Amino acid sequence: MAASPEIGAGAGPAGTRSRREQILTVAAQLFARHGFHGVSIADLGAAVGVSGPALYRHFPGKEALLAEMLIGISEHLLAGGQERAAAADDPREVLAALIDFQVDFALREPELIVVQDRDLANLPPAPRRRVRLLQRTYVEIWVDTLRRINPELTPESARIAAHGAFGLLNSTPHSGTRGSRAEVAALLHRMAWAALTGLAPRAG
DSSP, rough: SSOOOOOOOOOOOHEEEEEHHHHHHHHHHHHHHHHHGGOOOOHHHHHHHHHHHGGGGGGGHHHHHHHHHHHHHHHHHHHHHHHHHOOSSHHHHHHHHHHHHHHHHHHHHHHHHHHHHHHGGGGGGGHHHHHHHHHHHHHHHHHHHHHHHHHOOHHHHHHHHHHHHHHHTTTGTTOOOOOOHHHHHHHHHHHHHHHHHSSSOOOO
């Protein structure tokens, strides 16, 4: 799933993909606001301008919709992390790019962060395992980068640090963020950078 899916109005396969993206976008907003169990198929249909039963042409049910949404989030993050890790040899450059990527995601898609945090447990076992695997693989990109910057870090310490950074960066849906997006992004980047690079051992 792209970070900011575009909604088109074409016919045929392109129109079908566009409608699916629209449904996923609206579902994320409704799930974030009301919770997975607080939104019915009829609610989703009304929000996207179709009858509730018509949604079944795109998704067999709410669980399938949620699975595509959360797997898509995780695949997007992993692909972006891999791309940035491969783009530079200097681990500090990689870390800066990873932070920028996560900040951008957090500010663009706050609803998806809320749904991912709150509703993962509502997935059936197989897609839930898939999401967890994708998430762990993404975390390991950060772990590898942090350990290249500071080889004295153990893998477990680096994972704790990475999850701490995610907690900071993904807090934006709950922070009542004010100010321009550029200002918020710069502040979050500086905070995450200071926390993660501050793990390096002190001289002397």
